[in-house]
Amino acid sequence: MVSAKISIYWKLLRPKTALSTVLAALGGAFYLGLPTGFNYIILLLVVIGVALAHLSINALNDYLDYRSGLDTLTPRTPFSGGSKVLVDKLLDPREALLLSLTLLAIASITGLIITLFRGLLILILAFIGAFIILTYNNLWVKIALGEFMILVKGILVFLGSMYAVHGLIRYDVVLVGVVYGLVSVVILYANFIPDIEADRAIGRRTIPSILGEYAWVGYTLIISTLIALIALLVAMNMLPYTSLLAVVPGMLLFKVASTLKRAKRLEDLVESLRVNTIACRGIDTLITLAIIARALII
Structure with missing residues (x-):
């Protein structure tokens, strides 16, 4: 019975998706060099906090999408349409909401603990993050700013982790946070495409639902910006040169764009979403490893 409940929670929370947020936190934590002494405890709290916040988003979105009727309209795929x-009536909606709020509360507590050591800026960043989480589904995604708020989330996690671990923020490297945010946007944007008609039916204004059959154009612009930004940051010495390895999986995204342009069947979309997820995970993993490797050397 307990194992069955854990399995249901696991499916609802989709822990694998939190990796993007954890990688952004690690990138920020190691960007200025290796943490020292007690700062590793701070780093652990940061990782726990951002991971729990991400899981909270997953559960809350499932609850709100169920309440709005969206998840009864979206096609079933491993990457879109919710859990x-x-x-399927595997869990009471109120239990999903309670789980989401509990995870968010624990994440907030980690933020408060870090605030005791780093000051009010951490509390402000945590408040902004919590506000985005709680308003994403009922506000931002309804006014075509959902993707933008995911970009903001990536920047906040990167800079917030940097400040929590090192006690300072270099605002000149905001663009590195943008890279992490864009990777998350690429995943989310592609996953919105199978849900275009369902989103339109309930009044959600995702960028793909606005562009319709031209959603692939928006996707191409985003991935082109991402790849160009990585190259630019390496040229400006804001990312280590080994970050260029991230361009290799990045090239797969152009294949995804081509598939999205031609796809007529759901099966074709699902395969492109799979490649999209793998490529994006390769990008932010390689960039994070490059940042950590540089921290080990300097």
Whole structure:
């Protein structure tokens, strides 16, 4: 019974998706060099906090999408349309909401602990993050700013982790945070595409739902910006040169764009979403490893 409940929670929370947030936190934590002494404890709290906040988003979005009727309209794929845990009646919606708020509360407590050591800026960043989480589904995604807020989240996690671990922020490296944010946007944007009609039906204004059959154009612009930004940051010495390895999986995204342009069947979309997820995970993993490797050397 307990194992069955854990399995349901696991499906609802989709822990694998939190990796993007954890990688952004690690990138920020190691960008200025290796943490020292007690700062590793701070880093652990940061990772726990951002991971729990991400899981909270997943559960809350499933709850709100179920309440709005969206998840009864979206096609079932491994990458889009929610977990279907609530649609399949595997869990009481109120339990999903309680789980989401509990995780967010624990994440907030980690933020408060870090605030005791680093000051009010951490509390402000945590408040902004919590506000984005709680308003994402009922506000930002309804006014076509959902993707932008995911970009903001990546920047906040990167800079917030940097400040929490090192006690300072270099605002000149905001663009590195933008890279992490864009990777998350690419994943989310592509995953919105199978849900275009369902999103339109309930009044959600995602960029793909606005562009319709030209959603692939928006996707191409985003991935082109991402790859160009990585190259630019390496040229400006704001990312280590080994970060260029991230361009290799990045090239797969152009294949995804081509598939999205031609795809007529859901099966074709699902395969492109799979490649998209793998490529994006390769990009932020390689960039984070490059940042950590540089920290070990200097």
